[in-house]
Amino acid sequence: MTRSKVSREFLYTQEDFEYIKKLVHEESGINLSDAKQDMVYSRLARRVRALKIADFKQYCNYLDSHHQDELVHAINAITTNLTHFFRENHHFDLLKQQIIPEIVKQQPRGKRIRIWSAGCSTGEEPYSIAISLKDALPNYSQWDCKILATDLDTNVIDTCNAGVYDNKRIEPIDERNAKRWFSPHPSHANRVIIDNELKKDISFKQLNLINDWPVKGPFDVIFCRNVVIYFDKPTQQKLFARYYDLLAPSGYLLLGHSEQLGQIQEKFNALGKTSFQKK
Numbered sequence: 001m002t003r004s005k006v007s008r009e010f011l012y013t014q015e016d017f018e019y020i021k022k023l024v025h026e027e028s029g030i031n032l033s034d035a036k037q038d039m040v041y042s043r044l045a046r047r048v049r050a051l052k053i054a055d056f057k058q059y060c061n062y063l064d065s066h067h068q069d070e071l072v073h074a075i076n077a078i079t080t081n082l083t084h085f086f087r088e089n090h091h092f093d094l095l096k097q098q099i100i101p102e103i104v105k106q107q108p109r110g111k112r113i114r115i116w117s118a119g120c121s122t123g124e125e126p127y128s129i130a131i132s133l134k135d136a137l138p139n140y141s142q143w144d145c146k147i148l149a150t151d152l153d154t155n156v157i158d159t160c161n162a163g164v165y166d167n168k169r170i171e172p173i174d175e176r177n178a179k180r181w182f183s184p185h186p187s188h189a190n191r192v193i194i195d196n197e198l199k200k201d202i203s204f205k206q207l208n209l210i211n212d213w214p215v216k217g218p219f220d221v222i223f224c225r226n227v228v229i230y231f232d233k234p235t236q237q238k239l240f241a242r243y244y245d246l247l248a249p250s251g252y253l254l255l256g257h258s259e260q261l262g263q264i265q266e267k268f269n270a271l272g273k274t275s276f277q278k279k
Ligand SMILES: C[S@@+](CC[C@H](N)C(=O)[O-])C[C@H]1O[C@@H](n2cnc3c(N)ncnc32)[C@H](O)[C@@H]1O
Pocket: 027, 028, 029, 030, 079, 080, 081, 082, 083, 084, 087, 118, 119, 120, 121, 122, 125, 150, 151, 152, 153, 156, 207, 208, 209, 210, 224, 225, 226, 227, 230, 256
């Protein structure tokens, strides 16, 4: 027995892990390798404790019998939500310096821009997109800009909607934009709150990327960064094909630094640094 297993509060067997792994894969596409066994324990032990359940076997039974309600908690606990403002900043430079000027010049669908932040986590990505649009678009108010921001995890969507962040989290934002879009929170020291003006063109929605999408498109840009690393290759390929269909002609697909398009890349021009333009 390893040290961590000896010190565990709840009994947790290989069989329990296999059960959770299968369920999580079916429900979210997230692929939990054996290396994630300890992570799964520590994230779900909180649920086992909160429900006053004896061990993981009983928790698996509970998941079986209270499927829909508990599944939301289990999936929320399993997702990895690491993000920050202007993460992988080269994509925001591309947006401001190439994509927006191109749309302004060509106006392929009039003064209309549609961007999807798929797997938006706690909102830093869509808010960074909104800040970039406000910066790059001359006469923003004359344009019809909409950002769709979606995530599987219901907790992170609540955080997006609240628009409240610790002071430290807005450090990557330049001073002018930090002052313009964030104010000290009225009742929480060391927190800031986002201006409603920045929020108003963003729709935050819970959406599971492996299910049907109530989404029309076409999108000028799809950000799907640091999401598909958790999926297996066939799930990634299906997802990319669906993004391709939803992108406007010459639309852009932006992935995370360690993600690759695979076979479908032949339908895109690679622009370097995980940025792709539909051919
Ligand atoms: C590491 S975060 C990335 C956040 C942001 N895109 C970034 O790059 O900073 C990955 C997000 O993908 C979401 N996610 C995982 N599986 C998903 C699925 N099947 N459908 C939608 N979102 C999913 C997680 O909940 C998590 O918030």
